[in-house]
Amino acid sequence: MIDPQLLKIFSRVAQLGSFSRAAAHLKIDKSAVSRAIAKLEQQLGMRLLYRNTRKLHLTDAGAMVWFEAQKIDESLDMLENYAETYTGEVMGVLRVSCSSGFGRVALLPVIDAFLRSHPKVELELEFEDRFIDLVAENIDVALRHSHFLPDSSLIARPLRENPRILAAAPTYLAQASALASPADLITHTCLAYGKAAVRMDKWAFDIDSQQIEVQIQPHITLNDTEALVRLAVRGIGVVLLDRFLLESEIACGSLVEVLPQYRPTPGFPIYAVYPARKWLPRKTAAFIEFIDEHLSVNG
Numbered sequence: 001m002i003d004p005q006l007l008k009i010f011s012r013v014a015q016l017g018s019f020s021r022a023a024a025h026l027k028i029d030k031s032a033v034s035r036a037i038a039k040l041e042q043q044l045g046m047r048l049l050y051r052n053t054r055k056l057h058l059t060d061a062g063a064m065v066w067f068e069a070q071k072i073d074e075s076l077d078m079l080e081n082y083a084e085t086y087t088g089e090v091m092g093v094l095r096v097s098c099s100s101g102f103g104r105v106a107l108l109p110v111i112d113a114f115l116r117s118h119p120k121v122e123l124e125l126e127f128e129d130r131f132i133d134l135v136a137e138n139i140d141v142a143l144r145h146s147h148f149l150p151d152s153s154l155i156a157r158p159l160r161e162n163p164r165i166l167a168a169a170p171t172y173l174a175q176a177s178a179l180a181s182p183a184d185l186i187t188h189t190c191l192a193y194g195k196a197a198v199r200m201d202k203w204a205f206d207i208d209s210q211q212i213e214v215q216i217q218p219h220i221t222l223n224d225t226e227a228l229v230r231l232a233v234r235g236i237g238v239v240l241l242d243r244f245l246l247e248s249e250i251a252c253g254s255l256v257e258v259l260p261q262y263r264p265t266p267g268f269p270i271y272a273v274y275p276a277r278k279w280l281p282r283k284t285a286a287f288i289e290f291i292d293e294h295l296s297v298n299g
Contacts, residue, residue, distance in 0.1 A: 006040040011069040023136040091120035100127040101225035127246035162267040167255040171235035189237030190216040195223035204265035
């Protein structure tokens with residue numbers, strides 16, 4: 001009798017191409033994955049995998065077994081979902097990924113309300129300013145603000161548009177030269193987001209149904225949006241960021257909107273992204289609905 005859990009582990013190893021990545025995905029030790037594959041090969045009486053110095057490869061027999069193992073893996077997941085549906089409760093570990101800026105400003109202030117509504121959910125948050133592999137890193141849903149690239153293994157649900165604001169501290173504006181149009185930005189101290197070889201040093205504005213672009217000369221470039229906001233509050237310079245990052249500072253007056261008559265080109269839309277599958281776990285669906293409602297109310 002072949003243990004279906006062995007087939008589940010093998011399916012993840014074949015999918016991810018690594019014992020260590022499969023172990024991280026399944027939250028078990030790498031040695032347990034290795035033992036499971038060895039036991040499955042013994043039960044089947046055939047070699048399923050072979051390794052070179054860089055990666056794993058399926059044997060011909062392994063490819064055939066993987067085709068069937070994927071069905072069993074999916075069936076096991078569906079049985080778990082049926083159990084949730086039958087009990088009528090939202091439960092289990094929910095792993096969520098988002099950028100650090102969005103997480104701190106938009107997610108953390110409301111996450112307690114989600115957990116009060118669903119007390120049997122255990123939430124694991126990962127704040128990452130990079131695109132992650134949702135399947136390989138076992139992420140249930142990621143909140144991304146970017147132009148979503150089509151990927152057959154992922155589903156992207158649009159949540160809201162993402163307007164931007166040009167802002168500065170009153171102390172900066174009191175001592176700076178006049179700022180009457182976007183073109184004047186070239187003479188001002190500008191704070192820009194950037195990392196590695198990418199610098200957001202072209203600021204775009206929509207004016208009379210046309211887009212104009214200003215090439216700024218950043219005095220400071222940072223890969224941390226929260227730090228950019230703090231510098232702007234201290235009166236260091238002008239910043240152009242997503243509105244949700246600046247709303248609280250503008251509300252309390254530590255920052256003011258600059259050139260409100262010129263509308264900055266919107267930032268990347270905000271999406272909920274999750275792996276494509278025949279059904280969506282109740283915990284994931286509940287979280288997406290909660291975030292969608294919150295962003296609709298506050299966006």
